[in-house]
Amino acid sequence: MSAACHDNPAPERGVATGLRRIALIGSPNAGKTTIFNQLTGLRAHTANYPGVTVTRSEGMAHTPAGRVAVEDVPGTYSLSAMSPDEQVVVDLLDGTLPGCPTPDALVVVLDATTLRRSLTLAAQAMARHQPTLVAVTMLDEHAARGGRLDLPALAEALGVGVVGVIPPSGEGIDELRARLDRPQDWAxxxxxxxxxxxxxxxxxxxxxxAADYHAPRPDAATRAVDDVLLHPLWGGVVFVAVMFAFFQTIFTVAAPVQDTLQRGLGWLAEQVADHVGHGFVGAFLSEAVIGGVGSVLVFVPQVALLFLLIALLEGLGYMARAAYLMDRIMAATGLDGRAFVAMLSSFACAVPGIMATRTIGSSKTRIATILAAPLMPCSARLPVYVLLVGLLVPSGTRWGPVQAQGLAMFALYVLGGLSAMVSARVLRSTVLRGELVPFYLEMPPYRMPRLRSVLLSSWSSVRMFLRKAGTIIFGTAVVLWALLAFPTRDAETVGLDQAHASAYVLEHSYAAQLGRAIEPVFEPLGFDWRIDLGLVGAVSAREVFVSTLGQVWAATDPEDPSAALAEATYLDGPRAGEPLFSAPTVVALLVWFVYALQCMSTVAVMRRETGSWRWPALALTYLTLIAYAAAWLARLITLAVTT
Amino acid sequence: MAMTRLADVRSGAVVRIEAIDPEVAPLLRLRLTHLGFRPGEQVAVVRRAPFSGPAVYRICDYDLCLRQEHAAHVIVGVEQ
Amino acid sequence: MHPVAGPDAATVRWVVPHEPYAFLAAAAGHGALRELVADGTLAGVEALATCLQTRLGPERSWAAEADRVRAAVRAALEAQAPGCASGPCGSCPRSA
Known part of the structure; x- marks a missing residue:
């Protein structure tokens, strides 16, 4: 095993050298991943191939004679590469990929119902002169739709071994497993x-x-369902309904779980504070460790549910339909129908959104999607928007039948969504222009996905989120805690109550010094050092802005500091005494949060998914510049309008 | 028999593929072939999305969604 | 047409999917195949009941000669039954 092949070498998970290596090749939807999961169980290991945005998945299959390493090669219709991403598959099979040994044998997974197309892939695999075995899937569906296939005759005609595999019942898996032991004996x-x-x-x-192949009838049920789901009018209506239900489920199911989690962690933090005390160790445990874990865990219900629903819709076959319906609109942004799923997920959180870009074939489209995804109005912005819009527009203000606060929220969402589309368009016509890979998408028959596959697929995504994003979020939370809590001011805070004491420590902390240091930078936007301190806090995650401001103003309820904020004035400088959260400042702050990439987990996932620091660095730069310029402009316009 | 491009065939029609446009980049040509767009194959236009969006074609016993710009590379014969 | 293994490694049989097979005998004597026998690539060509059998010449390998042999077999079959070796299924003439 070489480090070049693994972002994060984990010897117990990575595939050891010396084992026989089998590559699984197949078209998307052929059932390749199901076979991979059945062969390797939960022992799969994922990483990126060196230098490209392609996920590598390998695992260990336990065979009668021991273990073999199985590599789940990205699904493909062709072994002739049109892009660097596709070249990886060819290089992997050739053994020219640095650090990735040539596979000892190939297993080609073919869907019986599409054999007329997929045998071309078998021909390309067989032309590589490596031991090759063919696994035919979907035999049950093939027969049910009136298809015919003589497997022994197919084996004779191909000249290689053929195993029929029906993953739901596990039929054929044991035979496949047994054959993996001795590729040298394969025909x-x-x-x-x-x-x-x-x-x-x-x-x-x-x-x-020669194999007496009779193609199956088109699936009549699928055709009938598609007549509605892909109808120019009804298809759109159903699509909107599905998306509505999608978000309703995510927010209504995940929110109470998140609340319970947060209450549980809050209780735990109190217990620690009570039993360990408010000293350094107690504060570290209750605020940094539990707070840090909490800032990771709070994402998990939403992220897990999102992945679960995506896996379910994908397994049913609806995601391909959604991509078909959305392709025309996405084409206007320079992206394609597949990018839609990622953009959709980013409404909840950019992290799963960016992870969902793996289904996009073209790497330029994929990177453009990854760079635009953080602009989608994610749920972490919601508490910030609620706080700031509350300061801007008094609740109950109405313009006719329209509630002003709701309208402002809606405008922020539209601004974020439109900005994502525009930036994708700009990226696709500048740094990420062109690409040969055409957009094509198989529309598989609707199939009832297996619970196990859906759970496995969402679990592997959640696990990756916890391992990669979780560590970064936790780390940032701990560092920020230290910046906000040090140096300790035990002598100065004697006699102050808890809230004022922590406000005092915060105002004299390293973070406050940082806030003061960057004050001149944000001065043109109307932010003072206390707001800057909030922005520093929000580097780990946007919603931290709300609680940091709360701590600064020592509000009795740090989760709802709006009352104290409304009274706040500039402390010094030419604006001393003027209200701090005036309309121009609040508008500038809102616009800042629409654009700024204030989310370290997004940066971490970008790094992970693109395999380099180049793209997250570009995203940080362009989003910060746009955020600054747009906030400045928004402040000027608001000033002009309100005075 | 008249020649036309797959992108211009109306929804519901079944046509025979005559060739892939020889002007097309060799790799794209090969990819279309591997997807099943091979001379001699029959292709049915299952449905088209509105506003020149992609279309679903039935080729080699499966349904494939392809954009107009790429379907224009496939030259098909239609009965007069 | 597609090749399948014969009784030994030096023998490959070319299966043609459609009946009747009467034209196979004539195809076996086609010039393109005779040339390959003459230059030693093939040791012999025979028409069997449902396929054409080619035997590899001494000190030759199928991998190296694949393209030439395939092209010759194809030319031989096409000369007798146009469309049978390359045409779409069902276009094969029912009589040769």
């Missing part, structure tokens, strides 16, 4: 299949005829 085709595409076509037809 070799006497004569390589043709490379020329016209001859390949002739070969496929001939092989199918």
């Amino acid at each position: 070799e085709p006497p004569f390589p299949p043709p490379a020329d595409s016209e001859e390949q076509t002739a070969w496929v037809r001939s092989v199918l005829a």
Whole structure:
């Protein structure tokens, strides 16, 4: 095993050298990942291939004679590469990928219902002169739809071994597992299949005829459902309804769980404070450790639910339909239908959104989506917007039938969504221009996904979130705690009550010094050092802004500091005495939060998914510049309008 | 028999593929072939999205969604 | 047409999916195949009941000669039954 192949070498998870290596090749939707999961169980290990945005998945299969390493090669319709991402598959099979040894044998997974297309992939695999075995899936569906296939005759015509696999019942998996032990004994085709595409076509037809292949009827139920779900009008209506239900589920199911989690952690922090005391150790445990864990855990219900629903919709086959419906709109942004899922997820959180870009074939489209995703109005912005909009517009203000606060919130969401679209468009026509890979998408028949596959797929995403984003979020939370809590001011705070004592410590903390140091930078936007301190706090996650301001103003309820904030004035400088949270400042702050990439977990996931610091650095730079310029402009406009 | 491009075939029609546009970049041509767009194959236009959006084609016993710009590379024959 | 393994490693049989097979005998004698026998690539070509059998010449390998042999077999079959080796399924003439 080489470090080049793994972001984070974990010897117990990575695949050891010396083991036999089998590569699983197949088209998307062929059932390759299901076979991979059945062979390797929960022992899969994921990382990026070096230098590209392609996820590498490998695991260990326990065979009668021991263990073999199984590599789940990204799904593909062709072994001729059109992009660097696709080249990785070819390089992997060639053994020219640094640090990734050549596979000892190939297992080609073919869907029986699409054999007329997928045998071309088998021909390309067999032309590589490596031991090859064919696993045919979906045999049950094939037969149910009136298809015919003689597996022994197919094996004879192909000249390689053929195993029929029906993943739901596990049929054929044991036979496949047993064969993995001895690829040196696998039948070799006497004569390589043709490379020329016209001859390949002739070969496929001939092989199918020899295997007594009869294509299945089109799935009548799928066609009937699609007549509605892909209808120009009704399809759109159903789509909006599905998306509405999607977010309703995420917010209504996840919110109480998140509240319970937070209450539980709050209780735990109190217990620690009571039993360990308010000294350094107690504060570290209750505020840094429990607070840090809490800032990770609070994401988990939402992220997990999001992944679960995406896996479910993907397994059912609806995601492909959604991509078909959205492609025309996404094309206007320079992206494609597949990017839609990522943008949608980013409404909840950019982290799962960015992770959902893995299904996008073109790497330029994928990176443009990743860079635009943080602009989507995520749920972490919600508490910030609620606080600031409350300061800007008194509750109960109405313009006719329209509630002003609601309108302002809506405007912020629209601004974020539109900005994401525009920035994707700009990126796709500048730094991420062009790309040969066409947008195409198989529309598989609707299938009832297996619970196990859905759970496995969402679990692996949640696990990755916890491992990669979780550590960064936790780390940032601990560092911020230290910045906000040090140096300790035990002597100065004697006799003060708890709230005023912590406000005093905060105002004289390292973070406050940082806030004062950057005050000149944000002065043109109308922010004073206390707001800057809030921005520093929000580096870990946006919603921290609310509680940091609360601590600064020592409000009795740090979660709702709006009353204290409304009274706040500038302490010094030319504006001393003027209200701090005036309309121009609040508007500038709101616009800042629409654009700024104030989320270290997003940065961490960008790094993880793109395999380099280049793209997160670009995102941080362009989003910060836009945030600053737009906030400054928004302040000027508000000033002009209100005076 | 008249030649036209797959992108211009109306929804519901079944046509025979005659060729992939020889002007197309070789790799794109190969990819279309691997997706099943091979001379001699029949292709049915299952449905088209409005506003020149993508279309769903049935080719090689499966449904594939392809954009207009790429379907324009596939030359098909239609009965007069 | 597609190749399948013969009784030994030096033998490959070319299966043609459609009946009748009467044209196979004529195809076996096609010039393109005779040339390969003459230059030693092939040791022999025979028409069996449902396929054409090619035997590899001494000190030759299928991997190296694949393209030439395939092209010759194809030319031979096409000459007797146009469309049978490359055409779409069902376009094969029912009589050769």
